[in-house]
Amino acid sequence: MPKARLLDAIAGKNRGILASKIDRQAILAAITELELRNPHPLPLTTAIDLLTGNWRLLYTSSQSLLGIDRFPLVQLGTIYQCIRPATSKVYNIAEVNNLIPGLNGIVSIAATFTPVNESRVNVQFNRSIVGLQRLINYTDPDRLISAIESGQKFTAIDLPINRQEGKTPAWLEITYLEESLRISRGNEGSVFVLTKN
Template sequence: MPKAALLTAIAGLNRGILANPTEKKRVDELAQGLEAVNPTPDLLQAPDKLAGNWRLIYTSSQALLGLDRAPLVKLGQIYQCVRPAEQAIFNIAELYGLPYLEGLVSVVAKFEPIPDAPARVRVKFQRSIIGLRQLLNYRSPEQFISQLASGKTLMGLDFKLNSEEQQGWLDITYLDDDLRLGRGNEGSLFVLSKS
């Protein structure tokens, strides 16, 4: 079964951090096989499947994996929380380091489906937050999103992004009740499981 084969292939790769070129190629081939049997080709017909908190289990994105290469910092869990009713996406990357210095990098974006491409969404980044989890009062993605939605400026680097300059697109190439695959405008593969 393509889904089981993909999950087995990525199991020991630490979200892609440990993947060598051969393993990356194999994961991409298995992802293509799963994408070929996508049960949800039209996202507009499945907002309930898309909604929720998704945990990243594999990516080929060097920008994300690069967070693990910073001195004294290790990449923790990465979440993408999707709220279709508000057309909002909350990306949250937990960072670990020295005790009491655990960090967080978060980006808030709006998305809109592209009518002539039913699997594609345009993403416009609006806000970025970087700081220590303790100062941000971070306990969970859900609780943090509530803070973000309040509109308050948070302790840390909290700044607006120009959504006309900071934008891209994402093809959601496979979506079922608990697994989502996507391919970004920079060619990266994302595999996420529903939390």
């Protein structure tokens, strides 16, 4: 079963942090095999309700995302991608665990998306929030998203992200979607495997 093969391949790889080059090749082959069996090849028009919600990252090849784990004294915690199609918003939230008690952090990017076709969206990053969980009263993604949407400013590094003129937009292609599993590919060649939280 392709789905079981993929889940077995990514098990124990800590979202890709512990994946060797051979592991990454095997995982990519399992992803490609599952993508060929995508039950919703037009997710933005026929399965938008399945896309909605909070997705937890199981695996990625994105070195910029996994690189958060390389900072001294910190360990990458749970990573979420929260999709709100009704408002064309997406929120990437990475929990960062610190080896010093009380210094757990959060890295969040708020973005808007525009469908390009039935499976791909262009993504415009709008706001970056980096801070300590206790200072921004972080408990869970939904509460953080509500605070962001209400316009709240945080005791954190809270900055707008301005798109550079002439720069090609970031995009995300949904290549597999079902009730509890989603696979996406990004413009930088990264792949993401997520489960509905």
